[in-house]
Amino acid sequence: MLTHVAAEVAFGLENLGTPPGEIRAQAAAALASVGAAHLLERPTSALSGGELQRLCLASALALRPRLLLLDEPTSQLDPEAAAAFLDTATRTGAAVVISEQRPARPLAHAFRVVFLAGGRIELDAPIADAERWLALHHPSFLGPQPELPAQSDEVSSAPLLTCRGLSFAYADGPPFALPELELRRGEIVALVGPNGSGKSTLARLATGLLEPRTGKIERLGRAGLLLQDPGRYLVTERAEEEVALGVGGDLGRARQQLARVGLAGFERRHPRDLSSGERERLALACVLVTEPEVLVLDEPTRGVDPERKDELARLLRVEAPRRGTLVVTNDDVFAAQVADRTVSVGAGRGEPALV
Ligand SMILES: Nc1ncnc2c1ncn2[C@@H]1O[C@H](COP(=O)(O)OP(=O)(O)OP(=O)(O)O)[C@@H](O)[C@H]1O
Numbered sequence: 001m002l003t004h005v006a007a008e009v010a011f012g013l014e015n016l017g018t019p020p021g022e023i024r025a026q027a028a029a030a031l032a033s034v035g036a037a038h039l040l041e042r043p044t045s046a047l048s049g050g051e052l053q054r055l056c057l058a059s060a061l062a063l064r065p066r067l068l069l070l071d072e073p074t075s076q077l078d079p080e081a082a083a084a085f086l087d088t089a090t091r092t093g094a095a096v097v098i099s100e101q102r103p104a105r106p107l108a109h110a111f112r113v114v115f116l117a118g119g120r121i122e123l124d125a126p127i128a129d130a131e132r133w134l135a136l137h138h139p140s141f142l143g144p145q146p147e148l149p150a151q152s153d154e155v156s157s158a159p160l161l162t163c164r165g166l167s168f169a170y171a172d173g174p175p176f177a178l179p180e181l182e183l184r185r186g187e188i189v190a191l192v193g194p195n196g197s198g199k200s201t202l203a204r205l206a207t208g209l210l211e212p213r214t215g216k217i218e219r220l221g222r223a224g225l226l227l228q229d230p231g232r233y234l235v236t237e238r239a240e241e242e243v244a245l246g247v248g249g250d251l252g253r254a255r256q257q258l259a260r261v262g263l264a265g266f267e268r269r270h271p272r273d274l275s276s277g278e279r280e281r282l283a284l285a286c287v288l289v290t291e292p293e294v295l296v297l298d299e300p301t302r303g304v305d306p307e308r309k310d311e312l313a314r315l316l317r318v319e320a321p322r323r324g325t326l327v328v329t330n331d332d333v334f335a336a337q338v339a340d341r342t343v344s345v346g347a348g349r350g351e352p353a354l355v
């Protein structure tokens with residue numbers, strides 16, 4: 001990744017021998033097509049997860065390819081951007097192959113569906129046949145399955161977490177305001193808002209990883225944070241050791257926790273050899289094992305397939321009475337499925353609320 005957004009999008013065009021006079025306009029057009037025109041002059045190190053994903057998509061679209069291979073292109077895009085991107089991709093005239101864990105939107109655009117499981121092609125069929133087959137064999141891929149434990153009725157009255165009047169500024173960025181937030185034991189709150197609106201920032205403030213510029217945060221008990229890109233922070237050579245790090249090396253507790261997130265049998269696997277969904281669940285185990293009172297999960301469904309998402313929703317609901325849970329998510333279906341209520345961040349499209 002180059003240091004600036006404009007250079008990153010221009011890189012591929014330069015390699016294709018695009019006349020220098022045309023590069024900037026083409027790069028700007030590609031960024032605009034994914035709602036990222038405002039990022040042109042930004043350093044790549046100062047982008048949110050979804051802003052980075054938009055940049056990568058713009059870099060691919062700028063080359064005007066005839067074949068677009070997209071591996072979970074919308075996993076970090078907010079719902080509006082995800083819908084817009086799929087429209088854009090299908091209007092390029094390219095043949096488009098998309099692998100997706102949020103399949104509802106791509107299914108609406110697809111002509112054909114290939115279903116892979118355990119390294120085998122289980123289905124290769126036109127869309128209408130595929131939808132019938134999915135309804136029968138993997139209904140979660142058509143929509144979340146409803147039999148979740150009822151939403152919490154045991155919400156305690158004293159908040160575990162209160163954020164009031166918060167604002168924050170990154171080193172070279174403008175100050176922006178964040179919404180009021182209260183979280184009580186027993187409830188699951190979804191934090192939603194456009195890419196770049198400040199959701200991850202609020203998650204870090206709430207768990208004490210960042211200090212606010214103004215405002216007050218009150219927290220009772222221990223906080224645990226699952227980061228938006230947890231794969232980057234795994235340090236040991238075995239999944240069980242990674243989880244045991246949080247509990248003084250207790251491998252017994254680590255194994256139990258791995259089983260709770262559906263990773264029994266993965267104890268001795270190298271964290272870096274896991275799929276992104278498995279890594280996401282490993283990172284979740286690392287946080288859950290410490291039994292935090294305030295649990296903050298930043299994009300916990302990234303790379304997680306719909307059946308595992310249903311399981312994750314069930315796990316969070318079953319465990320909800322033990323703590324307060326804040327789920328930061330761009331996955332609107334998951335938010336509706338898991339949360340008791342929703343708090344929105346940001347002023348509007350893709351901008352934090354400036355103060
Ligand atoms: N390390 C950083 N340095 C400078 N600016 C940053 C940094 N990280 C994020 N920002 C900026 O701060 C704002 C809020 O970013 P944040 O990561 O909190 O957004 P988000 O709502 O989590 O977005 P996404 O849905 O894409 O994950 C954005 O304008 C972003 O570009």
Ligand SMILES: [Mg+2]
Nearest residue numbers: 049199200228
């Ligand atoms: Mg984020």
